[in-house]
Amino acid sequence: MSRVDIRTTSVQGECKLMCPENEIRLREREGLLHPFEILQATAENPRRPKADRSKMVKEYSRPAAGRTEPKPNQLRPSNVLIQTAHYLINSILTKTDVHWSHVYDFVFDRLRAVRQDMVIQQIGGLDAIILLEICVRFHILAGYKLCKESISVFDPKINATHTQECLKRLLTLYSFEDRPCAHRTEFESLYLLYNLGNTEAMMHTLSLPHDIRCSRCVQQSFKFTQLYLEKNYVRLFRQTKVMSGLELCAAHRHLLHVQSQAIQTMCVAYSSKSLKYPLGKLTVLLGFNCDAEVCSGYEKWGLNIKDGMVCFQKDKLKPQDKDEVMQFKFIDSKLKEQSLQDLITGQHHKIVDGKNMGEESR
Secondary structure: OEEEEEEEEOOOOOOOOOOHHHHHHHHHOOOOHHHHHHHHHOOOOOOOOEOOOOOOOOOOOOOOOOOOOOOOHOOOOOHHHHHHHHHHHHHOOOOOOHHHHHHHHHHHHHHHHHHHHHHOOOOEEEEEHHHHHHHHHHHHHHHOOOOOOOOOOOOOOHHHHHHHHHHHHHHHHHHHHOOOOOOOOOOHHHHHHHHHOHHHHHHHHHHHHHHHHHHHHHHHHHHHHHHHHHHOOOHHHHHHOOOOOOHHHHHHHHHHHHHHHHHHHHHHHHOOOOOOOHHHHHHOOOOOHHHHHHHOOOOOOEEEEEEOEEEOHEEEEEEEEOOOOOOOOHHHHHHHHOOOOHHOOOOOOOOOOOOOHHHOOO
């Protein structure tokens, strides 16, 4: 992973609001207010809604040729950026009266604007780390929660691109810090799981300082990677029982491929008209949500299922649909153990074998 040149701040933001005054006036005048930003008393008047200044958040502005550099009063300093990020997580992300995809679109755009202000001011250190940790958790969680939505609602490739960008910059910032970073082991683990089986990610992990590399969660994620590369799919799914909800979300995009590879292996190894395998056991071993889920996909995998027993047939095996996605009940149950706010702001505690994993690097 290449290092990023992090220099002293050259521009210092002076805006003390989550959205600069000139943008508030412009968007109010042009009718560009988001429903989450409208003053409730004027919401009934769609032609002339007023801005609620306490809810206005700066939009992402795409860089363009000829555009002048933003002035200090249009940039938010690091403390305001952190305040803005926490507002988005605590007040917007938790909304239940609208579809979560609408919440995602708003938070995605506003967090992107936060990162833009951060880059323009060349903010580094612990403030940048706090902001990027929030962004990474948000994108990883969104990648799981919205994975079944159509491409017109949620684009997983765009979300994955931003996840990787934030992760790599975050890990680079960690490498420049002389002081211990409380959540570093968590994000080193997430990077390994998100890039499961990737050689660059594994080499990065092996190059980490000894105390980080040997921490419990990094070791568990490295073991998960080894099981994946060894194609030991049964032990891999057993390993998910000791992983946190966010770690499972990071690994999620690889799990359907793991299931498919396991089924293909069994189809070749146990291909016989006389050999039968218990459907219920297959469901448990490979992390399926229920027996019916296996039955619904029996044709694509070349399975013949009858009376609760599976007959593997390698001659009927078909390649996996790369665009297919699925959510898992064991991931949903892990996510329910924490509130969204705690999950994304890092206030959660991962408990394994009765020990707080937050203490692992002490």
